[in-house]
């Protein structure tokens with residue numbers, strides 16, 4: 474038997490499945506590359522497929538281990554099936570996070586999860602030696618009522634998070650649509666989540682929680698809370714305002730088909746983040762855009778920042 478043949482059998486075992494291949498990861502600490510987009514809002518902007526395609530192409534070139542969409546992707550309706558097909562036909566694995574607008578139109582979370590083909594409202598997987606944990610920030614809590622869209626994590630999901638962290642000792646990336654760093658209008662009981670993540674770090678005796686990724690707020694910031702980095706990934710597409718503009722930034726027929734366009738500051742190119750985590754650190758490769766028609770916060774008559782974070786058509790390059 475040749476050496477190569479013997480090695481092949483050692484790696485594949487009696488079942489013929491390559492069970493032992495991840496052993497390489499034990500010898501060499503794992504690195505992880507992610508393409509990350511948030512808040513595409515296909516139902517608000519007319520060019521969501523092109524914005525998604527830009528992330529997919531960048532993820533391919535970056536040789537990403539997975540592509541993440543952080544929620545507010547689209548409503549689960551027939552008109553959006555082409556977008557869903559584009560997403561599923563793109564680079565894999567795809568990691569989906571449930572956003573509040575993904576249920577717009579009266580759909581239940583379970584209906585959206587089934588339509589998207591997600592493994593569940595919250596779920597976990599292993600990618601390139603990292604545990605990726607996806608939380609569902611759209612639950613209700615009787616003890617923390619909120620106005621508007623539900624934005625809590627229930628007790629059963631908190632228990633699931635703790636149990637999932639106890640499955641192994643892998644480095645962890647947590648994803649959730651709404652902010653978990655304590656951001657105003659984020660997950661209302663985010664402190665409960667942070668306590669569990671901080672406990673996992675303490676138990677591991679190292680910064681095992683490598684990164685928390687969120688969207689929803691359409692902002693661009695990195696918050697460090699008790700040694701855990703919380704990266705807010707700006708929207709692919711726009712910043713929302715409550716002020717309607719007179720219009721004219723898009724052709725009249727487009728503005729007629731997409732009425733919310735008059736209430737958003739549209740980015741003239743898609744924004745997303747390419748994230749690399751290495752055993753020694755990590756980096757975020759961002760992108761810069763401008764506002765379509767030069768229509769930014771000043772032109773819309775809104776404050777230039779929200780809760781201390783500047784409103785900007787940018788995903789900033791950062792070291793992690």
Ligand SMILES: [Fe+2]
Nearest residue numbers: 545572573689
């Ligand atoms: Fe959202």
